[in-house]
Amino acid sequence: KAKELGRNNFQYFSADMNQDATERLGTLNALRQALANDEFVLHYQPKINLLTGAVVGAEALVRWRSPARGMVTPNDFIPLAEESGLIIDIGAWVLRTACAQAMAWRQEGHGGRDALMVSVNLSPSQLMRDDIVDVVAGVLAATGLPPRLLELEITETVVMRDIEKSLDKLARLKMLGIRISIDDFGTGHSSLNYLKRLPVDILKIDRSFVNDIATDEDDAAIVKAIISLARILNLDVVAEGVETEAQRRFLMENGCDVGQGYHFSRPLPAAAFASAWLALPGETAGTGRLAPAR
Ligand code: C2E
Ligand code: MG
Numbered sequence: 001k002a003k004e005l006g007r008n009n010f011q012y013f014s015a016d017m018n019q020d021a022t023e024r025l026g027t028l029n030a031l032r033q034a035l036a037n038d039e040f041v042l043h044y045q046p047k048i049n050l051l052t053g054a055v056v057g058a059e060a061l062v063r064w065r066s067p068a069r070g071m072v073t074p075n076d077f078i079p080l081a082e083e084s085g086l087i088i089d090i091g092a093w094v095l096r097t098a099c100a101q102a103m104a105w106r107q108e109g110h111g112g113r114d115a116l117m118v119s120v121n122l123s124p125s126q127l128m129r130d131d132i133v134d135v136v137a138g139v140l141a142a143t144g145l146p147p148r149l150l151e152l153e154i155t156e157t158v159v160m161r162d163i164e165k166s167l168d169k170l171a172r173l174k175m176l177g178i179r180i181s182i183d184d185f186g187t188g189h190s191s192l193n194y195l196k197r198l199p200v201d202i203l204k205i206d207r208s209f210v211n212d213i214a215t216d217e218d219d220a221a222i223v224k225a226i227i228s229l230a231r232i233l234n235l236d237v238v239a240e241g242v243e244t245e246a247q248r249r250f251l252m253e254n255g256c257d258v259g260q261g262y263h264f265s266r267p268l269p270a271a272a273f274a275s276a277w278l279a280l281p282g283e284t285a286g287t288g289r290l291a292p293a294r
């Protein structure tokens with residue numbers, strides 16, 4: 001930022017900046033304690049079959065329940081966790097907790113015969129670590145979750161930044177039997193040539209495109225193009241940020257099978273997710289928009 005303002009501009013380094021730095025340090029120290037103090041929690045957002053309304057999976061999304069700051073959303077602490085390296089431990093906790101939860105739901109008989117998939121976001125530095133494959137394998141072994149029920153979400157920019165390294169990592173992760181999706185697809189600069197070579201299973205259409213599909217012709221065209229691309233490459237496609245019935249219908253009619261968004265449900269704490277979306281044997285499944293609004 002300072003660079004943008006020009007080399008001779010010293011005004012930027014004002015009291016403001018010092019305060020920012022102090023605040024950052026405070027947040028960083030608090031974040032360091034957060035794991036030990038058990039301050040993280042996962043919320044789960046259902047992935048919905050757009051045709052039937054059935055829940056097919058859940059994306060685990062981390063929140064920080066800070067005693068001093070209240071409920072902090074990932075955008076407000078993941079970047080700092082990423083820069084400081086804390087994301088490695090936080091990410092491992094997320095993976096373990098999400099897999100253990102999915103396994104618990106499975107053992108309780110939630111979700112019926114069709115087992116529920118769980119999706120976990122993987123940060124750039126997690127993916128680039130040499131031990132990531134061992135970490136994932138270790139969590140699968142420790143929790144007993146069948147690998148086919150785990151999906152890792154990786155953002156497009158990360159993969160494209162270091163394509164050769166990503167190809168190797170993703171190939172070895174795939175060999176564990178898990179599924180891999182490209183998150184926020186359309187916002188980065190995927191080379192179609194590499195996309196073809198990437199061992200991934202799913203494209204997640206970024207919600208910035210989904211937002212205006214019912215009203216903006218360009219966004220509608222982009223979303224249709226992504227859906228066709230997915231079909232050509234033999235990938236599944238998931239739309240994020242589905243907020244209205246018009247968006248759901250557009251996506252369904254254009255061949256997108258799965259969506260997630262506030263139209264169906266916000267991310268919910270585990271217990272609330274289970275009671276809204278998962279049926280025990282003998283119960284009627286929680287169905288789509290009949291779920292209580294929260
Ligand atoms: P993401 O993986 O693309 O997750 C989707 C985000 O969109 C979530 O925000 C979700 O709550 C929000 N969302 C879902 N449906 C709608 C909708 O209909 N409308 C709108 N406006 N938003 C919707 P959240 O939970 O704040 O997470 C933000 C980002 O933080 C995630 O984006 C992901 O990149 C990152 N993140 C979350 N949890 C983790 C984690 O455990 N590890 C890592 N490395 N990153 C995480
Ligand atoms: Mg995601």
Ligand code: MG
Nearest residue numbers: 183184204240
């Ligand atoms: Mg996303």
Ligand code: MG
Nearest residue numbers: 184206207240
């Ligand atoms: Mg997104």
